[in-house]
Amino acid sequence: MANIAIIGAGVIGVSCAAFLQRDGHSVTIYDPLLPGEGCSFGNAGSIGPGSVVPLSTPGIVRQAASWITDPDSPLWIDWRYLPRALPWLAKFIAAGASPRINGIAQALRLLHIDSFTHYRTLLGVDARSLLHVSGQLYLYESDAAFAKDTLGRELRSALGVRSEILSPDAIRQLEPSLGPRFAKAIYLPDSGHCSNPHRLVATIAEDIARNGGHFIRASAKDFELDAEQVCAVITDAGRMPCDMVVIAAGVWSQRLAGRLGLRIPLESLRGYHVMLPMPETAPKRPLYPLAAKIMMTPMEHGLRIAGTAEIAGLDAPMNERRAATLGTIAKRYIPGTTGEPISVWMGHRPTTPDSLPIIGPSPRHRNVMLAFGHGQTGLIGGSTTGLLVSDLVAGRKPTIDPYPYREGRF
Numbered sequence: 001m002a003n004i005a006i007i008g009a010g011v012i013g014v015s016c017a018a019f020l021q022r023d024g025h026s027v028t029i030y031d032p033l034l035p036g037e038g039c040s041f042g043n044a045g046s047i048g049p050g051s052v053v054p055l056s057t058p059g060i061v062r063q064a065a066s067w068i069t070d071p072d073s074p075l076w077i078d079w080r081y082l083p084r085a086l087p088w089l090a091k092f093i094a095a096g097a098s099p100r101i102n103g104i105a106q107a108l109r110l111l112h113i114d115s116f117t118h119y120r121t122l123l124g125v126d127a128r129s130l131l132h133v134s135g136q137l138y139l140y141e142s143d144a145a146f147a148k149d150t151l152g153r154e155l156r157s158a159l160g161v162r163s164e165i166l167s168p169d170a171i172r173q174l175e176p177s178l179g180p181r182f183a184k185a186i187y188l189p190d191s192g193h194c195s196n197p198h199r200l201v202a203t204i205a206e207d208i209a210r211n212g213g214h215f216i217r218a219s220a221k222d223f224e225l226d227a228e229q230v231c232a233v234i235t236d237a238g239r240m241p242c243d244m245v246v247i248a249a250g251v252w253s254q255r256l257a258g259r260l261g262l263r264i265p266l267e268s269l270r271g272y273h274v275m276l277p278m279p280e281t282a283p284k285r286p287l288y289p290l291a292a293k294i295m296m297t298p299m300e301h302g303l304r305i306a307g308t309a310e311i312a313g314l315d316a317p318m319n320e321r322r323a324a325t326l327g328t329i330a331k332r333y334i335p336g337t338t339g340e341p342i343s344v345w346m347g348h349r350p351t352t353p354d355s356l357p358i359i360g361p362s363p364r365h366r367n368v369m370l371a372f373g374h375g376q377t378g379l380i381g382g383s384t385t386g387l388l389v390s391d392l393v394a395g396r397k398p399t400i401d402p403y404p405y406r407e408g409r410f
């Protein structure tokens with residue numbers, strides 16, 4: 001059995017480490033932060049096996065102008081960062097315009113369909129308090145807005161995602177926390193949420209440690225090679241020998257992969273959440289008003305309002321105004337909430353142009369596995385990614401076809 005170094009203790013890194021450990025490998029996770037303190041800390045907690053619509057879709061070019069000029073648009077680009085983002089943006093727009101969209105949706109479906117099942121394997125009894133197949137509601141403020149979203153409905157229906165269209169009365173009955181703003185909703189009964197994404201990662205990491213895995217608080221800087229194979233990870237805590245490496249460092253994976261000569265288009269899609277006190281009539285499930293592109297999810301510590309996407313690089317400071325807006329928008333939909341944030345957070349979604357992650361061996365160094373780029377659906381895709389990576393390392397028939405996630409597609 002191999003001594004495997006996993007770089008990154010986010011939801012992807014710990015899921016890979018946990019499944020590899022189950023195969024008998026010795027695993028060591030490296031991260032300067034504690035498990036789950038990166039992007040995996042503050043996501044919206046949505047687990048949607050039916051989340052199959054990529055970010056870039058055929059209408060994307062028409063919307064592009066507003067991204068730079070309107071700071072309140074759901075996707076905003078800092079014009080100072082634009083020159084650096086342009087090559088990625090060109091690929092992003094091309095992915096949406098291409099006939100690939102059905103294939104991308106199908107690959108997302110494969111990665112997401114058994115998310116709950118594989119997390120239950122990893123979480124054991126803790127799954128009961130963390131995972132909830134509560135359903136999700138996609139909400140539309142007018143019939144026209146509903147009609148405009150045909151692509152999403154077509155993709156979901158072609159891929160066998162169960163859903164139901166709800167009238168305003170049915171919406172209020174199912175979700176009394178909502179005000180009377182919505183003309184229609186789509187109810188996805190097989191979707192749901194995790195009520196504490198940080199605890200989910202920490203729980204898996206604790207289980208790995210209990211079973212003899214190691215966690216070292218160190219940052220990977222480079223790799224030592226021996227005959228085209230990585231034989232050690234060079235970290236700020238020293239040289240760490242290994243038989244194999246999994247790069248699962250979220251958006252920071254691009255720099256590490258670059259050390260191995262790989263040029264991967266990966267951009268940070270910065271997103272925010274605010275935590276609000278739980279209103280007296282609490283939402284029962286993730287609520288997704290499409291006009292605002294925010295997710296409102298009941299969590300262990302309050303109501304989380306998460307969303308917005310910003311392209312401004314890794315180093316720009318948090319945009320406090322955009323974060324605060326999330327509370328105000330939520331109040332519009334859930335009248336019982338104060339809209340006053342208890343806490344504010346920003347994270348970096350590691351995003352590829354086609355919304356599919358990169359999973360599989362590095363073409364140059366066969367003992368390096370790549371597992372990053374899950375964008376807006378890394379929580380949903382985490383458990384299956386871990387299983388797939390362990391299948392590929394074991395050389396057994398993979399749970400799902402890894403071809404759509406290969407590094408060489410760009």
Ligand SMILES: Cc1cc2nc3c(=O)[nH]c(=O)nc-3n(C[C@H](O)[C@H](O)[C@H](O)COP(=O)(O)OP(=O)(O)OC[C@H]3O[C@@H](n4cnc5c(N)ncnc54)[C@H](O)[C@@H]3O)c2cc1C
Pocket residue numbers: 007008009010011012013030031032033034036037038039040041042043044045046047218219220221248249250251252253256269270271272273295306307308346347348349350372373374375376377378379380381
């Ligand atoms: C606002 C928002 C809402 C979201 N909502 C959802 C949702 O509802 N559902 C969903 O599925 N997804 C959602 N996402 C996306 C999801 O959170 C991410 O896709 C996922 O967390 C990515 O996980 P990761 O493990 O790849 O990255 P991370 O969680 O960022 O983990 C990467 C880790 O690598 C470490 N690292 C970096 N560099 C190094 C290095 N050199 N050496 C060692 N370690 C290193 C970092 O410290 C970090 O801990 C959301 C994201 C945001 C921002």
